[in-house]
Amino acid sequence: MGNNKKHLSGAKSIEQSSTPVLQYSNTPDLPKVRRTPSRFRNAIGKYRLRRDKACVACGKCAEVCSYGVHVKRNNKMAKPKDYLCIGPKCNKCVEECPENALSMENNPLTEVIGDKRWTPDLLISSWYMAETGEVPPGDIEYKIGDSGGGFDRIRFHYAKKPSRKLDVSKFSTKLSLNRRGDNRADVEIGIPVYGGGMSYGSISLKVMVARARAWNAWNSFTCTGEGGYPEELYPYDNHVITQVATGLFGVREETIQRVRIVEFKYAQGAKPGLGGHLLGDKVTAEVAKMREAVPGSSLFSPFPFHSVYSVEDHKKHIDWIKEMNPKALVSVKVSTPTDVDMVAVGSYYAGAHIVHLDGSYGGTGAAPEIAKKNIAMPIEYAIVKVHNFLKQEGIRDKITVIASGGIRTAYDVAKAIALGADGVVIGTSEMVALECIRCTNCESGRGCARGIATTDPELTGLLDVDWATQRLINLFAAWRIQLIEILQRLGMRDIKELVGRTDCLRHLDYEGSGVGV
Amino acid sequence: MPKKYHIHTEPASPRFTPIGKSTILDWEGGCLRCFKCVKRKCIYGAYNERTFDVTQLTDTIDTICKNCLMCVQSCPGQVITKIINPEYKLLGDSYWTPDIIARQWDQAETGSIPVSGAGYAGPFSGPGFDDMWTDMSEIVRPTRDGIHGREYINTSVSLGRKLSALKFDNKGNPVLEAPKNIEIPLPMIFGELPFGSLSKDVYLAMAEAAMELNTLIEVPAEAWDTHLEPYARHVIPVLSAEQIETHDHLIETAQVVEIQDSDESDAVLKKLKKKHPDTLVMIKTALDENSRERVEALADAGADIIHVHADRNGNVHGEKKTRFIKDVVRGVHNHLVNTGIRDNITIVASGGIAMAEHVAKAVICGADAVAVDIPLLLALECRMCLRCEKGLACPVEIENVHPNWGRTRIMNLIGAWRNQILEVLGAMGIREIKRLRGEVGRAMFFKDLEAQTFGQLFGTRVGTRKEGI
Numbered sequence: 001m002g003n004n005k006k007h008l009s010g011a012k013s014i015e016q017s018s019t020p021v022l023q024y025s026n027t028p029d030l031p032k033v034r035r036t037p038s039r040f041r042n043a044i045g046k047y048r049l050r051r052d053k054a055c056v057a058c059g060k061c062a063e064v065c066s067y068g069v070h071v072k073r074n075n076k077m078a079k080p081k082d083y084l085c086i087g088p089k090c091n092k093c094v095e096e097c098p099e100n101a102l103s104m105e106n107n108p109l110t111e112v113i114g115d116k117r118w119t120p121d122l123l124i125s126s127w128y129m130a131e132t133g134e135v136p137p138g139d140i141e142y143k144i145g146d147s148g149g150g151f152d153r154i155r156f157h158y159a160k161k162p163s164r165k166l167d168v169s170k171f172s173t174k175l176s177l178n179r180r181g182d183n184r185a186d187v188e189i190g191i192p193v194y195g196g197g198m199s200y201g202s203i204s205l206k207v208m209v210a211r212a213r214a215w216n217a218w219n220s221f222t223c224t225g226e227g228g229y230p231e232e233l234y235p236y237d238n239h240v241i242t243q244v245a246t247g248l249f250g251v252r253e254e255t256i257q258r259v260r261i262v263e264f265k266y267a268q269g270a271k272p273g274l275g276g277h278l279l280g281d282k283v284t285a286e287v288a289k290m291r292e293a294v295p296g297s298s299l300f301s302p303f304p305f306h307s308v309y310s311v312e313d314h315k316k317h318i319d320w321i322k323e324m325n326p327k328a329l330v331s332v333k334v335s336t337p338t339d340v341d342m343v344a345v346g347s348y349y350a351g352a353h354i355v356h357l358d359g360s361y362g363g364t365g366a367a368p369e370i371a372k373k374n375i376a377m378p379i380e381y382a383i384v385k386v387h388n389f390l391k392q393e394g395i396r397d398k399i400t401v402i403a404s405g406g407i408r409t410a411y412d413v414a415k416a417i418a419l420g421a422d423g424v425v426i427g428t429s430e431m432v433a434l435e436c437i438r439c440t441n442c443e444s445g446r447g448c449a450r451g452i453a454t455t456d457p458e459l460t461g462l463l464d465v466d467w468a469t470q471r472l473i474n475l476f477a478a479w480r481i482q483l484i485e486i487l488q489r490l491g492m493r494d495i496k497e498l499v500g501r502t503d504c505l506r507h508l509d510y511e512g513s514g515v516g517v
Numbered sequence: 518m519p520k521k522y523h524i525h526t527e528p529a530s531p532r533f534t535p536i537g538k539s540t541i542l543d544w545e546g547g548c549l550r551c552f553k554c555v556k557r558k559c560i561y562g563a564y565n566e567r568t569f570d571v572t573q574l575t576d577t578i579d580t581i582c583k584n585c586l587m588c589v590q591s592c593p594g595q596v597i598t599k600i601i602n603p604e605y606k607l608l609g610d611s612y613w614t615p616d617i618i619a620r621q622w623d624q625a626e627t628g629s630i631p632v633s634g635a636g637y638a639g640p641f642s643g644p645g646f647d648d649m650w651t652d653m654s655e656i657v658r659p660t661r662d663g664i665h666g667r668e669y670i671n672t673s674v675s676l677g678r679k680l681s682a683l684k685f686d687n688k689g690n691p692v693l694e695a696p697k698n699i700e701i702p703l704p705m706i707f708g709e710l711p712f713g714s715l716s717k718d719v720y721l722a723m724a725e726a727a728m729e730l731n732t733l734i735e736v737p738a739e740a741w742d743t744h745l746e747p748y749a750r751h752v753i754p755v756l757s758a759e760q761i762e763t764h765d766h767l768i769e770t771a772q773v774v775e776i777q778d779s780d781e782s783d784a785v786l787k788k789l790k791k792k793h794p795d796t797l798v799m800i801k802t803a804l805d806e807n808s809r810e811r812v813e814a815l816a817d818a819g820a821d822i823i824h825v826h827a828d829r830n831g832n833v834h835g836e837k838k839t840r841f842i843k844d845v846v847r848g849v850h851n852h853l854v855n856t857g858i859r860d861n862i863t864i865v866a867s868g869g870i871a872m873a874e875h876v877a878k879a880v881i882c883g884a885d886a887v888a889v890d891i892p893l894l895l896a897l898e899c900r901m902c903l904r905c906e907k908g909l910a911c912p913v914e915i916e917n918v919h920p921n922w923g924r925t926r927i928m929n930l931i932g933a934w935r936n937q938i939l940e941v942l943g944a945m946g947i948r949e950i951k952r953l954r955g956e957v958g959r960a961m962f963f964k965d966l967e968a969q970t971f972g973q974l975f976g977t978r979v980g981t982r983k984e985g986i
Contacts, residue, residue: 040590109589112539112599115638148981149641266655270636273653273944303943304656314656337653338961360650363636369620370630370874370937372637374651375944377961384970406636428636439584442634449560449585453634459560502974508984512976 030190031217033133033477036470038083039435039463045083046124046140048107049093055101061093067137069093082107083124086138116147117361118428118438122408129478130433130471143411150380151412153508158489171484172494175423177261177400178329178353187260187329190219191480192423192495193413195430196404197243197265197333199227200250201278201287201299202365202442203453204460207468211430212236214472223263223425226276226301228290229255241331244321246275247301249291253324261354262321263331266304269362269405272335272376276301277366279443284455315350322351329353331402335375336360336382341389348390348399356425357382359405363428365453366443379405380419387420387500410482420500433475434468521669522702524730524932526628529925531898533913534570535622537579538605538615543597555591564588609901612645612830617871618895621930625896628929630873630936645831645841645869646878648963653944670942671949672935673702674886676773677797677821679860696821697797699733699772703935704880704950707734708867708888709755711829712903714911717744722923723893724748729924730931735775735888738764753799758785768793775824778802778811783818790819797821799865804833804845809852812864816853822863825849825884829891831869842868843882850883850955859955873937883955889931896930897923 037043049069057077061070069085070093071078080102087104094102114120125142129135136142144152175192178184195215200208202225209232211222216239223241224233228250233240237258244251245265256262267273278287280298288295308314318330331354332347334340340357347355359379364372383403390396403416404425416424432438434452447454451462483495490504498504541563543556556564567578579602588597608615620631642648677698684692707727713719720736721744727734728751736745737755745752749770756764756774758781768774768789776785778800789798799822800815802808808825815823827833827842846866853859866879867888879887891901898913905911942950945959953959967978 038590040587041593042590042595044586044590108600109586109598111601112584113586116640117636117638147639147641148643152641153981267653273946274940308656310656334655335653337655338958343655361637365634366632367634368630368632368937368940369637370872371940371944372633373639374874375941376653377650377966378641381966381970384974431635436635437584437586438635438638439586440633440635440638441583441585443632444583446560449583449587505974507971507975508982509978509980510971510975511979 030480031214031473031477033474034470035132036467036474037131038127039467043081043083043127044107044109044113044124045085046107046110046121046138047082047085047087048105049080049082049085050103050105051077051080052101052103054099055097056099058098060096060098061102064092064096066090083127086140089139113437115438117145117406118408118432119146123432123437126409126429126432126475127435130435130475133474133477135478135482143409145408150378151406151415154380154415155506155508156411156414156418156486156490157504157506159491160489162485163488166484166488168481168484170493171487172496173480173483175400175495177423179398179400180353181398184329184353185260185327188219189221189423191476191483192417193476193479194220194241194402194423194425195222196363196425196427197223197225197241197245197263198365198427199225199243199278200230200290201227201282201284201455204451204455204463205230205232205286206460206463206465207434207452208233210434210465210468210472212240213465213469214476215239217469217473218476221261224250224255226250226265227278227287229258230290234258243333244317245301246303246305247299249293249299249301256321256328257325259325259328261329261331262325263333263354263356264317264321265333266308267333267335267358267376268364268367269335269358269360269376269379270364271367271371272337272358272360273303274368274371274375275303279366281445282443282447282455287455311346311350314346318351331356333358336377336379336405338377340377340382341385344386344390344399344401345393345395348395352399354400354402355386356402356404357386357421358425359403362405363431379403379407379416383416383419383421384502391500410479411486413479414483414486414498415505417495417498418501418505420502422496422499429475430472433471434463522672524628524928524935526929526932527925528627529625529922529929531622531626532918532922533898534573534575534577535580535619535898536604536608536900537582537602538619539582539584539599540579540602541576541582541597541599545596547594547596549594551593555588555597558591559588560585610830612869613871613891613901618901620872621892621895622898624933625898625926625930628932630933630940642963646843646872646875649843649878649881650961651874651877651881651941651945652959652961654946668948670939670947671951672704672938672942673700674704674863674951675700676799676863676865676886678862681858681860697795699797701732701886703730703732703931704876704886704938705889705931705934706732706753706865706886707893708826708890709735709737710890710894712906713894713899714905714914714916715740716916716918717742718918718920719897719915719923720745721920722897722918723927724752725920725924726927726931727751729928733773738767741767755801758782761785761789765792768796771796773797773799773822775799775801778815782815782820786819799824801826803827804842804849804868806835806837808833808845808849812849812862813853813856813858816858816862820862822865824865824867824888826866826888827868829868833868842866843879846879846884847882847955847957854955873934874941876934877938877941877953878960880950880953881956881960885951885954892930893927896926898926 059072062072067084110120121141125136125140173191176188178186215222216236221241226245241261241263242259243263278299280296285295332352333356344355360376400422403421407424442453446456451459563581609618675698678696733753735753753773754767800820801824831842833840833845863885865886866884870887
């Protein structure tokens with residue numbers, strides 16, 4: 001194993017070492033972070049604190065805690081906000097309590113929530129970021145999941161130590177989406193991330209509006225998905241991508257003309273080749289109106305586009321949109337089959353500005369489990385294949401490559417970019433910021449019990465638009481800071497410098513060096 | 518166009534409360550007696566519908582609760598929480614995981630394919646069947662839409678030998694001696710059960726299901742009973758070399774007979790072919806290092822079908838290393854292709870077929886069909902506690918199943934499996950499962966994808982290593 005040691009010695013300081021906690025003031029031109037706590041009385045954290053009857057409300061715990069867990073109010077101790085607690089590494093309140101009234105344990109709920117891809121730590125850390133706009137302190141793992149492959153086994157190999165005086169204003173996270181050099185206007189986004197398609201019907205109108213506002217604030221985009229373009233989104237037209245998918249639900253000339261980006265959805269990573277299916281229960285009167293369908297009856301998005309059976313047909317489609325909206329950029333969303341690299345090249349020659357690869361572990365409101373697990377390849381492979389093939393073909397700098405399907409954290413974003421994507425699309429992370437707990441029952445009965453993925457009037461009432469908007473703004477703020485920290489440690493100033501820089505990455509399960517592609 | 522094959526399913530509730538993944542803990546102490554208790558707000562009505570099953574001593578809430586944790590997070594007194602059900606964790610083993618077992622129970626109950634929201638939640642890849650993905654094609658495929666359903670995808674396979682070439686007489690007329698083939702509408706037969714509290718009624722339930730599905734079921738000669746007479750055409754009697762002398766009647770009525778492979782297989786084949794020319798002979802042989810040669814020899818000796826099997830977890834034990842069934846079958850298939858005799862025989866594979874995806878993956882790796890065994894027991898609520906192997910009582914009294922209920926549960930499971938197979942076939946752009954056999958080009962393997970991408974970037978894969986080595 002001597003060799004391993006040598007190989008990774010430089011990488012020892014890799015990202016797993018703790019990053020110093022920095023306080024960043026809000027830069028004036030960026031959206032403001034505002035503390036936005038959980039909607040629920042009992043927020044879930046990694047640790048649980050109990051205060052027993054011996055407590056005399058002396059306030060010692062509040063005095064020693066740096067994390068705001070203990071609050072003394074009206075001569076009484078409030079219920080500890082233990083979701084903010086950083087655990088046994090601190091333990092000050094427990095040790096210093098004169099009455100021994102406090103005890104700490106791992107929160108047993110962490111056994112129940114989460115999974116291999118979204119570990120309890122990732123859920124809890126995302127909730128923390130959505131509340132505070134900052135990276136969680138303590139030992140919460142907020143960078144990787146536990147899937148045992150792909151992003152979860154890849155680490156950055158940094159050139160520099162974390163800076164204690166980071167001047168955020170010196171870094172750029174902007175991304176231009178039009179690289180074709182055609183006569184269409186460029187569209188620049190503030191962070192190399194935008195929101196994935198989630199249709200009206202699969203999520204509530206409130207969530208749609210909150211997403212639009214949050215992405216608007218970050219000068220990026222949300223996407224309507226395939227389910228129509230609700231009027232409530234009109235104020236955010238410049239930050240909305242509208243989707244043309246196989247069912248053509250809610251697609252009208254007028255909607256296509258509203259926007260700066262139109263997205264063709266050929267396939268969805270979670271259920272590639274299967275089409276979509278909105279269960280009858282979710283087709284309320286409003287949803288049906290938007291989709292020009294009948295309330296209560298299930299709606300199928302077929303597969304594939306019944307008008308596209310060749311790359312020529314595909315070009316015809318893109319020409320059609322370009323003709324209808326002479327300003328818009330065209331994005332082509334595809335899944336990740338074995339020939340995904342060919343598909344990307346084909347999309348370029350058909351006239352697309354953006355090729356959006358949706359990997360097989362991506363999110364969904366409902367999909368057969370056999371499809372989610374088995375069909376098509378994980379995004380990590382697809383990015384590398386596409387990036388390299390576009391380079392070989394000499395057109396890499398003419399098309400924007402966007403990756404999605406399993407991007408959970410800011411580190412996933414950075415890794416996807418370093419592997420060869422220009423930017424990413426997210427979805428599930430946004431839902432988690434709104435306190436999705438990944439119970440996976442989005443599709444059953446009245447829909448999401450937490451009021452996110454539902455159109456049930458009572459359940460949608462569980463969520464407030466302002467609250468949701470701010471939670472999303474905060475999450476993106478926390479991500480942006482992390483991206484900047486990564487850039488700083490790699491000696492870069494602009495996120496564009498990171499594209500395809502696989503030399504900055506190490507894979508824990510490999511040794512030696514690659515031959516390059 | 519022939520009538521479309523369709524599997525009828527209908528809900529069939531479990532007889533015993535299934536073991537849930539997690540369990541609600543709520544206690545009285547600390548309850549604030551709120552006027553509007555969070556329990557009343559449960560959107561699944563879990564607290565209203567819960568009952569206590571006095572015979573099994575279980576609370577039914579665990580099967581109703583869907584883990585939204587709204588009550589846990591909203592209760593002002595914090596007197597509700599959820600914990601993992603320790604009994605659930607103990608189900609099965611490392612291969613037949615609790616999740617696999619519980620999924621099969623659900624499918625047997627509902628006949629529906631498992632559908633859920635959010636992305637895939639499992640590991641990136643894994644051993645066995647989990648180191649491959651199936652492909653999809655972006656635009657060309659059997660189409661599907663909401664009005665006309667989907668273009669018909671054929672899942673039937675034929676069992677038996679096929680001609681490798683046409684022969685002609687002196688006058689140039691074709692001399693056709695087409696070997697007998699049996700067409701079954703699914704790439705699945707029911708395999709011999711490796712354990713279980715097996716009663717006449719269990720076999721009856723399975724045989725009824727096999728008949729309704731128009732597939733076949735392996736029944737050991739010892740388990741044969743006159744009850745099964747009406748299903749004889751769908752029964753594959755499993756016989757030893759000696760038993761063929763004494764079971765003429767069974768062999769005569771069956772379409773296929775299975776013989777355990779032995780040194781005498783050649784002689785047995787000759788004898789059977791002579792005496793019962795209309796019955797196909799399936800030789801069951803354990804996979805090992807010499808499987809390529811053995812299968813080739815059996816094909817040459819005239820076997821119609823070769824049933825290759827691994828252990829119940831899909832492992833093939835060699836002297837040096839253990840390999841997985843799909844990899845070994847792939848080797849056997851390729852060997853037969855290279856020797857030009859692949860189509861002379863049918864290969865049925867078994868061992869470790871635990872989910873619908875395993876059927877498709879086994880076929881991709883070269884099997885014509887699979888034999889499903891343990892999942893049939895799971896359909897009957899088996900908990901894989903293996904008490905039966907120790908002679909202890911079955912906790913779900915499988916021996917007491919009502920044949921009709923058992924048949925429905927099995928048909929539900931197989932119906933759900935077939936629909937899942939249709940999903941992956943559709944995505945792959947394949948309209949006939951016969952064309953999927955050995956079609957590794959419609960799959961992607963972990964090893965290959967890693968080599969094509971990370972291998973180029975990061976050097977040599979050395980296996981999973983700990984952080985910071």
